[in-house]
Amino acid sequence: MRIHVMAATAAMLVMIPADRVSAQAAPPKSMMKADRAAVDRIIAKWPERPRLGAVEMIAKYGLPQEASSERIIWHNAGPFKRVTVLNLETPHDFPMPHVDFLEHTITYNVPQDKVGPLIEFDGSSTINRTVGELSARCDLEGHNVLTLNLDHDIVTGKKTVQEARTAFGEIVTQDVLGKHPPYIEALQFEPHSMSAAAFADKPVIPGSPMRANGADRPAGDAAKMNDAEILATAIAVDLNEILAAAEAGKKKMSQPALDYANQLHEGHGMNMVKAMKLGQEIGVTPMITGSVDKLQKKGAGTLATLVRLEGSAFERAYLAAMVKGHAEVISMIDNRLLKSANNDELKKHLTAARADVAGHLEKAKSLQSGASR
Incomplete structure (x- = not known):
């Protein structure tokens, strides 16, 4: 040189x-x-x-x-x-x-x-x-x-x-x-x-998550999560579902499946807004750690396998992904998020979100069963 x-x-x-x-x-x-x-x-x-x-x-x-x-x-x-x-x-x-x-x-x-x-x-x-x-x-x-x-x-x-x-x-x-x-x-x-x-800029949406810096916990799967990471995880789950539902809304599916996708879009959108508002109320800024980023990538990978499909093939794959994904979220809420959360209001939010996710799971199973007949 x-x-x-x-x-x-x-x-x-x-x-x-x-x-x-x-x-x-x-x-x-x-x-x-x-x-x-x-x-x-x-x-x-x-x-x-x-x-x-x-x-x-x-x-x-x-x-x-x-x-x-x-x-x-x-x-x-x-x-x-x-x-x-x-x-x-x-x-x-x-x-x-x-x-x-x-x-x-x-x-x-x-x-x-x-x-x-x-x-x-x-x-x-x-x-x-x-x-x-x-x-x-x-x-x-x-x-x-x-x-x-x-x-x-x-x-x-x-x-x-x-x-x-x-x-x-x-x-x-x-x-x-x-x-x-x-x-x-x-x-x-x-x-x-x-x-x-590089200049990542800064969020302008109130309550938006922030990126974790080098001093923040790498967040291995077995590590205890703090409230900032839990909030960011909840937001990441909602955003993954919103993006998948938005893509589903562009596809030629049966009307019940389209209605379901719209329900998920609106429901997870409301939960995401509530989570960001909650963070402001309790003074906790959602923090995107390695674990949260991994969850976001997983959602993108799942959606990447779906978008190439059309019609009934997309509908079947989408419903299967919703069954699997919502079941995994319920398990994560029960076994990690609720057990790690410290703030009582955050625990209430997670409990309410779990009920919504459980309802989405049962609806997906019902649609999946009907589509297989």
Whole structure:
């Protein structure tokens, strides 16, 4: 790994050559590179300029990890988190008329008050504060590198938006004259780490659960739960059922099954709202621990097996999932949640929720029995 240091007017700048091995997380071993013949067939149908961009990126970074008729993508290429060539030409007149089709993405935390200035500087920039990404789109890699360097100058206060726009034009002119300006040759800063760049934001719904931090209990299945985790567990159960019911409502099922799905949607929705309100009343913020996250993932996995089905096949599988899921929730309430709960009002909520779940279970069994006749 080579890191070159160059003197600047006011500071020492770390140069990161575009062909340097990335400091980003390595791609999964299962991510295979696309087949060269397949990639060639894809880009052969593209317009000339995106096709040229694709060939240039292949020459520099090798075969991409993803390829489709719409785009080809490299992950962790050089200092970039992602390099994308699109089968799309978007007219862009800054700093002079050209078309955008090449995008370079880095891991970078853009402060909220700098989002507007960066877009004002270059409308082809894309910012994802949640993931912690900053992307530049142009027709040349060097110009994307230039955009990212000037973005960084704006964020760090070295340049105003207008100064950056003026500098862009001047530096491109230097490049045309063969001067090899550093701002085009390489990034002049180190991209941020993924942990430092990501911004999860914060809940705005009153009583919403919060994510547990590193100091919170990992929550193994056998560990005693506190009231914050119990509340989050109850909310996770409700949300899983709401999502499944919403999907069921889109399917062509019998009217009784559709009515049942609607009953679950409304019932678990009311219970979820009550749980969040209860947390506010008793001064307990629901906390999403590892155990709660595991429960949410389980719900997603179950639903993933259902959504691909249609008609009577979906109805049978949905009712079977509701029987199994509601029985498991009753067992969890009896054997874990009620035994661990400390607050009396929370215990009352769990007891009432158990009665609702038991009713849902019996209804699912009845519908399941009728459907099997």
